[in-house]
Amino acid sequence: MLLHLQQVLTPDELRAARAQLDGADWVDGQATAGTQSVAVKNNQQLPSKGTASQALRELVLGALHRHAVFFSAALPKKILPPLFNRYAAPGEHYGAHVDGAVLHGGGLRVRADLSCTLFLAEPDDYDGGTLVVQHLYGSERVKLPAGDALLYSSGSLHEVEPVTRGARLASFFWIESMVRDETQRRLLFDMDMALMRLRARDGESAEAVALTGTYHNLLRLWADT
Structure with a gap:
């Protein structure tokens, strides 16, 4: 990155x-x-x-x-x-x-x-x-x-x-x-930036809520706190 x-x-x-x-x-x-x-x-x-x-x-x-x-x-x-x-x-x-x-x-x-x-x-x-x-x-x-x-x-x-x-x-x-692997970290960053743009355009839509859940479940899977 x-x-x-x-x-x-x-x-x-x-x-x-x-x-x-x-x-x-x-x-x-x-x-x-x-x-x-x-x-x-x-x-x-x-x-x-x-x-x-x-x-x-x-x-x-x-x-x-x-x-x-x-x-x-x-x-x-x-x-x-x-x-x-x-x-x-x-x-x-x-x-x-x-x-x-x-x-x-x-x-x-x-x-x-x-x-x-x-x-x-x-x-x-x-x-x-x-x-x-x-x-x-x-x-x-x-x-x-x-x-x-x-x-x-x-x-x-x-x-x-x-x-x-x-x-x-x-x-x-x-x-x-918290996420040691660079590829995983980059995927999470790209998803988060896309979610910010989606919310700016459409607000808290059903799609934004669903993808936010996916983001946090991936972070939950990969993060070491």
Whole structure:
């Protein structure tokens, strides 16, 4: 799955996040790199135990919990506490890597089914810094508006290209889904989106009620809570 989530943060939330980030003290991002990624990671991160990180985590998690498309696509069981990074000119980047299968943070152990990058700088604020995600049919180059996010499989090979001007700011985190199988999760998401369109067109029709029952029975069959 490779999904663009629009307007995860409101304009007010984005301004509050930027106020925290613009005055932040950053540390070397290699502090949280795994054995594979440490050789290709060159960026900065916000210290995870600082007051700024705590406030920003609460803001991001609150936004995710109200975002219906995120919930429908991810069916989150656990979300690793969000982290925050900065790629600055000249040349900070994160080479091609795959995220670890099991990750730890905030007292949680999470099987990383899905990765999410929430963009916190506008595309015009920096050059380079494109997120490149490999998938079955090739690769996708992603540079989203501030406040939008990309949800993608944690097993995907991906990278952040070097920043040549300005600074790229983002939050990143991982999700363990209630539905482990990616194909099953995608079928549920497609059905849920079709149901939303059906209700918008016809209201709570008999067909919508019947298909909602099918959706929940499939979720009941596949979900692990």
